[in-house]
Amino acid sequence: MNNQKSYTQINAKTWDSWAKNGCEWSIPVSHEECLAAKEGNWGVYLTPCIHVPKEWFGEIKGKRILGLASGGGQQMPIFSLLGADCTVLDYSDEQLQRERDVAAREGYSIEIVKGDMTNPLPFPDNSFDLIFHPVSNCYVEDVFSIWKECYRVLKNGGSLLAGFDNGMNFLFDDNGTLPLTAVNRLPFNPLKMDPDVRDRMIQNGEGVQFSHSLEEEIGGQLQAGFLLKALYEDRDREGCGILREYTPQYVATWSVKK
Numbered sequence: 001m002n003n004q005k006s007y008t009q010i011n012a013k014t015w016d017s018w019a020k021n022g023c024e025w026s027i028p029v030s031h032e033e034c035l036a037a038k039e040g041n042w043g044v045y046l047t048p049c050i051h052v053p054k055e056w057f058g059e060i061k062g063k064r065i066l067g068l069a070s071g072g073g074q075q076m077p078i079f080s081l082l083g084a085d086c087t088v089l090d091y092s093d094e095q096l097q098r099e100r101d102v103a104a105r106e107g108y109s110i111e112i113v114k115g116d117m118t119n120p121l122p123f124p125d126n127s128f129d130l131i132f133h134p135v136s137n138c139y140v141e142d143v144f145s146i147w148k149e150c151y152r153v154l155k156n157g158g159s160l161l162a163g164f165d166n167g168m169n170f171l172f173d174d175n176g177t178l179p180l181t182a183v184n185r186l187p188f189n190p191l192k193m194d195p196d197v198r199d200r201m202i203q204n205g206e207g208v209q210f211s212h213s214l215e216e217e218i219g220g221q222l223q224a225g226f227l228l229k230a231l232y233e234d235r236d237r238e239g240c241g242i243l244r245e246y247t248p249q250y251v252a253t254w255s256v257k258k
Contacts, residue, residue, distance in 0.1 A: 008118055010202060010208055011207040012091040014202075014206070015091075016092050019094035028074060034081055034106050037077075038082075042082070044074070045134065046163030047134075047234035050252070057161075061082060062085070063130055064086075064127065064128045066087050066131045067088040067090075069091070069133060070133065071095030072095045076110060077102045077103070077106060077108075080109075087128075089117065089121070096112050117136075117140065125152055130159045131158070135250060137164045138164070138211070139208070139210070141189065141210055147221050147226070154257040155257070157257060159256050160221065162252065163252045163253075164217045164251060165250050165251075174242060174243040177242070180243060186213070187212060187213060187216075188210060217253075226258070227256045227258050229256055230253070233250065234249070235247075236250075
């Protein structure tokens, strides 16, 4: 279990389990939400609470959009119904099934690809106008390779919209009460710690998760060649502990392939 392939497979099965149990990030958009989107009333999330500014997308109709680790039937249906040519890549069978279900219900086409984003993306260079990449880097050890692949498959001038955590959720043990206690050094990497740490995470149904620094997340995008256009910070939704009351825990970025 020390290799990259094995931990990503564990995470895929973890997401399958979460989806079957009704995880909020696995509940597809309703038919009513789809009808509203066609009328121009829509919003999608890169991070838990704040809708992505619509100016980050530009004109969606006619764009080729890749939903990277974006299964679940929440964002890609909206883009498809707004006229985009969409592809979704995810490693969870259950998350991808939700994409199939919504597409069948609403009558649109979408390319559905099962894949591990820690591997080279199975797309040619310069394939997409936009990549939509919600919070998911916490399930992979190395994010630099992901940014490089995003840069490769985007067209010149294409946009990368990404959400990620800032590490605070890994630093503290947030059981919903004060005081908040710092329990982990950052970066948090269970593959480089006592195996008991990793095994407890798996047994608790958390999968294998990692923290990443802003140097990795934002600096990695810049290193890959992207130009950072805008960002905002966000917090967990209410009911997800009390750390959200003291600090933002997530960042969303809009970057462009130069």
